[in-house]
Amino acid sequence: MTASPSAKTGNPKLAFRPLPVPQVDVHGFWGDRADAVAARTADILYDRCVEARMLEQIDPDRPSPGIVIPFHSPSPDEADRQGAEFTGSTVTTQMFWDSDLGKTIETAAYSLYRRKNPELEKKIDAVIDMYGRLQQEDGYLSSWYQRIQPGKRWTNLRDCHELYCAGHLIEGAVAYYQATGKRKLLDIMCRYADHIASVLGPEPGKKKGYCGHEEIELALVKLARVTGEKKYMELAKYFIDQRGLEPHYFDEEARARGADPKAYHFKTYEYSQSHIPVREQDKVVGHAVGAMYLYSGMADIATEYGDESLRVALDRLWDDLTAKNLYITGGIGPSAHNEGFTSDYDLPNETAYAETCAAVGLVFWASRMLGMGPNARYADMMERALYNGSISGLSLDGSLFFYENPLESRGRHNRWKWHRCPCCPPNVGRMVASIGSYFYSLADDALAVHLYGDSTARFDISGVPVNLTQASRYPWDGAVEITVEPQAPVEFTLHLRIPAWSSNAALEVNGEAVKLADVTSDGYAAIRRTWKKGDRVRLDLEMPIERLYANPRVRQDAGRVALSRGPLVYCVEATDNDSQLHRLTLPRTASVEARERPELLGGVVTLSATAQADAGDGWQGGLYRPEPPATTQTRLTAIPYFAWANREPGEMLVWLRDG
Numbered sequence: 001m002t003a004s005p006s007a008k009t010g011n012p013k014l015a016f017r018p019l020p021v022p023q024v025d026v027h028g029f030w031g032d033r034a035d036a037v038a039a040r041t042a043d044i045l046y047d048r049c050v051e052a053r054m055l056e057q058i059d060p061d062r063p064s065p066g067i068v069i070p071f072h073s074p075s076p077d078e079a080d081r082q083g084a085e086f087t088g089s090t091v092t093t094q095m096f097w098d099s100d101l102g103k104t105i106e107t108a109a110y111s112l113y114r115r116k117n118p119e120l121e122k123k124i125d126a127v128i129d130m131y132g133r134l135q136q137e138d139g140y141l142s143s144w145y146q147r148i149q150p151g152k153r154w155t156n157l158r159d160c161h162e163l164y165c166a167g168h169l170i171e172g173a174v175a176y177y178q179a180t181g182k183r184k185l186l187d188i189m190c191r192y193a194d195h196i197a198s199v200l201g202p203e204p205g206k207k208k209g210y211c212g213h214e215e216i217e218l219a220l221v222k223l224a225r226v227t228g229e230k231k232y233m234e235l236a237k238y239f240i241d242q243r244g245l246e247p248h249y250f251d252e253e254a255r256a257r258g259a260d261p262k263a264y265h266f267k268t269y270e271y272s273q274s275h276i277p278v279r280e281q282d283k284v285v286g287h288a289v290g291a292m293y294l295y296s297g298m299a300d301i302a303t304e305y306g307d308e309s310l311r312v313a314l315d316r317l318w319d320d321l322t323a324k325n326l327y328i329t330g331g332i333g334p335s336a337h338n339e340g341f342t343s344d345y346d347l348p349n350e351t352a353y354a355e356t357c358a359a360v361g362l363v364f365w366a367s368r369m370l371g372m373g374p375n376a377r378y379a380d381m382m383e384r385a386l387y388n389g390s391i392s393g394l395s396l397d398g399s400l401f402f403y404e405n406p407l408e409s410r411g412r413h414n415r416w417k418w419h420r421c422p423c424c425p426p427n428v429g430r431m432v433a434s435i436g437s438y439f440y441s442l443a444d445d446a447l448a449v450h451l452y453g454d455s456t457a458r459f460d461i462s463g464v465p466v467n468l469t470q471a472s473r474y475p476w477d478g479a480v481e482i483t484v485e486p487q488a489p490v491e492f493t494l495h496l497r498i499p500a501w502s503s504n505a506a507l508e509v510n511g512e513a514v515k516l517a518d519v520t521s522d523g524y525a526a527i528r529r530t531w532k533k534g535d536r537v538r539l540d541l542e543m544p545i546e547r548l549y550a551n552p553r554v555r556q557d558a559g560r561v562a563l564s565r566g567p568l569v570y571c572v573e574a575t576d577n578d579s580q581l582h583r584l585t586l587p588r589t590a591s592v593e594a595r596e597r598p599e600l601l602g603g604v605v606t607l608s609a610t611a612q613a614d615a616g617d618g619w620q621g622g623l624y625r626p627e628p629p630a631t632t633q634t635r636l637t638a639i640p641y642f643a644w645a646n647r648e649p650g651e652m653l654v655w656l657r658d659g
């Protein structure tokens with residue numbers, strides 16, 4: 001098996017693929033975030049996995065943590081479900097721990113580009129050795145089914161995360177191979193993927209299954225791209241094509257293990273987006289993270305196979321998500337009950353689940369939609385989720401985490417060190433550590449710039465090595481200077497995103513103005529020319545402060561206004577404001593000012609305005625009275641949402657009363 005850049009199965013001329021992580025250096029805003037992950041988060045993730053005793057589950061040289069005995073087990077499926085969550089005779093264990101280790105390996109791998117860390121690398125090598133020893137002769141590899149529930153493999157794809165875990169270990173393996181050149185885990189996971197393909201698939205005699213929690217699909221695409229092996233792409237495509245077909249695999253599988261398919265905790269296969277075939281789906285439903293991973297895999301397959309039917313379905317789902325089911329922060333999935341979607345326009349603020357993993361998943365999906373060509377419809381949303389609802393899940397210093405990302409807090413929603421279901425910390429960790437690959441994507445004769453910020457990219461186009469440097473203080477300032485330095489003159493198209501929030505943008509190439517209307521389509525300006533060393537492009541994106549209102553169908557935001565500037569959504573925090581936050585009203589006539597605060601929260605731009613506050617004094621006695629409260633003037637100060645909960649605990653509010 002030889003490594004090649006891509007398994008070209010589709011229409012490679014039209015496909016845009018992200019630049020690999022090592023080909024992009026980020027500085028500035030994202031450099032700070034990536035440094036925090038490399039300096040702290042990557043080590044913390046490993047340490048917490050050890051503290052959670054995950055290594056005891058995967059190391060065959062240690063005693064097994066023991067067979068899980070659920071506290072009560074009314075049915076085999078209920079036992080599976082409880083086992084998945086929590087409980088055990090000797091230690092607390094989780095059936096998805098392989099996935100947390102996979103993401104921890106991935107975060108460590110991407111962090112190694114940023115900062116050498118031989119000690120962490122040694123620890124990860126040891127974890128990989130454990131997996132090597134754990135892997136069975138036939139290639140099978142699952143610490144849960146080998147160590148905790150032996151003899152039950154491939155009996156409950158619906159609930160037990162078996163392929164999901166495989167997917168995350170594959171992603172970890174690909175990243176670790178790319179970062180270190182070490183292919184031990186990659187070879188282990190290729191053997192496991194081969195085993196999976198021998199058990200599941202369209203051929204007679206194989207199970208017609210797929211995973212209840214999607215992830216394996218996008219992971220197999222990565223494996224195919226890094227190994228050049230088309231068989232992994234085919235397996236990914238099979239999992240997507242098979243999903244939701246009748247007779248329903250999860251029904252048959254439940255009956256085979258002696259369970260009633262109707263005795264399903266989540267009642268409907270919408271929970272796992274397997275209620276109907278994927279090409280017929282037009283509503284985002286069920287578990288939000290699973291949905292994002294599925295759509296990501298579908299977008300990859302649409303790109304690789306030029307599959308128009310998938311693309312059409314994805315666009316319908318995109319419309320449904322972004323027009324009816326998306327928080328202004330890019331958070332998704334309002335409900336803790338199903339960790340997912342509820343009904344259209346149901347976007348509660350204080351109880352928002354908006355799992356960090358779900359916003360990270362939206363970044364994954366949006367970035368993969370860009371594989372089919374530059375389109376600001378997707379890139380603007382990727383940017384929104386990136387700068388707001390995903391990195392809000394990680395403290396500025398990289399050491400503390402959020403699972404839920406509400407848009408309103410009374411001060412009791414505080415960051416934690418770890419979680420019994422620790423999916424989010426390594427998910428946001430790996431995303432930040434690999435941020436460079438979201439900046440740019442490359443086609444045969446084009447480069448697309450999706451994100452702005454201080455960075456350098458290295459790539460080959462038509463056989464010519466090119467360096468492209470961005471100098472910018474983005475997201476604090478919308479001026480971007482791009483220098484193109486090919487080793488020899490080379491013709492290609494440079495696509496530059498013009499964000500929808502920037503109503504006034506100006507573009508110059510080597511000092512000459514380019515009329516944006518003439519060159520822009522799908523929200524990207526396209527400059528085709530023979531690029532020479534030292535060519536300069538200047539893009540000025542006006543970054544107005546915006547007042548944003550929600551569709552009146554969103555009951556929770558009625559009469560409220562949110563503030564944004566450029567890609568950043570703002571919130572007010574108690575520590576910056578004198579009044580209780582719910583008493584504040586932002587008058588429509590108030591002028592909102594942006595101010596650079598280099599000393600605050602690692603350097604941010606705050607927004608402030610003169611606001612009205614309901615005064616508490618003079619209110620005698622009881623709860624109610626016929627006269628409204630008196631109001632006083634107060635100064636309101638807002639900070640970027642991603643930076644909240646990094647100081648003393650207190651109230652937070654995104655949607656202010658609009659006056």
Ligand SMILES: [Zn+2]
Nearest residue numbers: 355357423424
């Ligand atoms: Zn999570």
